[in-house]
Amino acid sequence: MTTIGEALQDAARRLGAAKIESARLDARVLLAQAMNLRPEDVFGREERFVSADAVARFHSMISQRENRVPVSRILGRREFWSLEFELGPDTLDPRPDSETLVDAALQTHPNPEDAFRLLDLGTGTGCLLLAILSERPSATGLGVDAVEGCIEVARRNADRLAFADRAKFQLGDWGVGLEQQFDLIVSNPPYIADHEIAKLEPEVSRHDPRRALTGGTDGLDAYQALATDLPRLLAPGGIAILEIGYNQASDVTEILRRAGLSVSSIKTDLAGQDRCLITKPQKL
Numbered sequence: 001m002t003t004i005g006e007a008l009q010d011a012a013r014r015l016g017a018a019k020i021e022s023a024r025l026d027a028r029v030l031l032a033q034a035m036n037l038r039p040e041d042v043f044g045r046e047e048r049f050v051s052a053d054a055v056a057r058f059h060s061m062i063s064q065r066e067n068r069v070p071v072s073r074i075l076g077r078r079e080f081w082s083l084e085f086e087l088g089p090d091t092l093d094p095r096p097d098s099e100t101l102v103d104a105a106l107q108t109h110p111n112p113e114d115a116f117r118l119l120d121l122g123t124g125t126g127c128l129l130l131a132i133l134s135e136r137p138s139a140t141g142l143g144v145d146a147v148e149g150c151i152e153v154a155r156r157n158a159d160r161l162a163f164a165d166r167a168k169f170q171l172g173d174w175g176v177g178l179e180q181q182f183d184l185i186v187s188n189p190p191y192i193a194d195h196e197i198a199k200l201e202p203e204v205s206r207h208d209p210r211r212a213l214t215g216g217t218d219g220l221d222a223y224q225a226l227a228t229d230l231p232r233l234l235a236p237g238g239i240a241i242l243e244i245g246y247n248q249a250s251d252v253t254e255i256l257r258r259a260g261l262s263v264s265s266i267k268t269d270l271a272g273q274d275r276c277l278i279t280k281p282q283k284l
């Protein structure tokens, strides 16, 4: 029979040997999942026995983590804006830094009763759209993604979080073919230059889908496409908020300027890095 203490010690040793800095925390979270407990319920119960089934599940999870599969992908879920999102093989694993964009979006519509129309281009799990709708109960939203697997996961997330009546999702190539206009458009497009992808942590380079990462040779392809679509898709007085890489503010500002859009502000994330920019049509 294996105890919680023994299982955690062995797993932390294996993950440490795989150079995973969060070895102890990851082991605790995964053991809790294997035992159908909350992570806090594993704490301080080192003497408790783990069933043979749970030990087998735990070993399989630790083997995945040794291969640098992120904990969120092993669990199949990720918390974002205090909401739980299902992940799939086609979706990006949402990043805490993208909450900067949600925060900026809410500041553009500070009145909780505002009934604005929201568009999320490259919606992935639907995390940006659904987080904003969770704070603005009169708003409605459309999420677009080029990958069917993302649309399916986003719809399931909207259902489970009870936003299905206000959030629709459809397959599409950025804004191509959309005929409606929107008061607020958000997008976290793929913005990593192709040659940079292999240099990222294995959790990202091997396990996030390439379609969610690659921004072409200079990382800016998606912004070129978005800049073409935004002026047509923004309703009068509308605003768009785009996530950017930490060093892309001036390049993206220039792309938007050439498309007739001006950048009114740039928001930084908790680390102080440029994270998203707010843009709207230039005044004539």
Ligand SMILES: C[S@@+](CC[C@H](N)C(=O)[O-])C[C@H]1O[C@@H](n2cnc3c(N)ncnc32)[C@H](O)[C@@H]1O
Residues within 6 Å of the ligand: 090, 091, 092, 093, 094, 095, 098, 121, 122, 123, 124, 125, 126, 127, 128, 144, 145, 146, 147, 150, 172, 173, 174, 187, 188, 189, 190, 191, 211, 212, 213
């Ligand atoms: C960086 S991920 C962002 C996902 C999600 N919004 C988030 O913040 O976690 C970029 C998303 O854009 C989608 N995408 C890539 N090319 C696209 C295109 N041409 N049209 C629409 N979506 C696209 C990808 O499938 C991916 O879901």
